[in-house]
Amino acid sequence: MLEHLFGSRTRVKLLRIFFRDSDKYFYVRELTRLLDVQINAVRRELINLSKAGIIATISEESVAIVAAASDDPHEAKRKYYQLNQSSVLYPELRALLMKSHMLGEQSLVEEFKNADDVRLLIFTGIFTNAKETPIDMLVVGDISERRVAKIIADFEHEHGAQVRYTVLSVREYSERKQLMDRFLYAVLDAPHAVAIDTLKRDRV
Secondary structure, three states: OHHHHHOOHHHHHHHHHHHHOOOOOEEHHHHHHHHOOOHHHHHHHHHHHHHOOOEEEOOHHHHHHHHHOOOOOOHHHOOEEEEOOOOOOHHHHHHHHHHHHHHHHHHHHHHHHOOOOEEEEEEOHHHOOOOOOOOOEEEEEOOOHHHHHHHHHHHHHHHOOOOOEEEEOHHHHHHHHHOOOHHHHHHHOOOOEEEEEOHHHHHO
16 A cells, blocks of 8 residues: 555565664665565665655764674674654654554454454564564464464565564463463563454353
């Protein structure tokens, strides 16, 4: 949808990445890996977004500060880019991308509803801005991991995001919950959104 408005799918994916981590510095090859597109396409869109004032090129002094705090000695040689939150377009773009993200989540939920027997679907991590969580999505039910992988891959390709997820059977979920499993409660105690829950219905 947004690629028709902006004229480029790569540009939309870049915007989603920059707005998802608005304070983070990115370099070209890192963005190329995240988007899985040709480096020339990324460079071209970075130039376009820079000219529009939506992203900023980080100065050599700032890059040196970043590199000093990094374990990678080569980072100081890279040119970095960051979202320009002072841009006059920032509020409108942020609102538009948030609406698009919400629509993407809804389509993702529908995919799982139309799949096999999914009993519980929880969004956290990148979906709720819970940066300390070990995963972004928990899927509980009889759905095959191959089916989940396909749904997630399609979402990642469309939205330029990487989704960490875990699939558990109902039995595994119940056992882990009873044992106060540290991993599971790291997910349940973090900010999260429950999209599907038929387990609650069974408990009534």
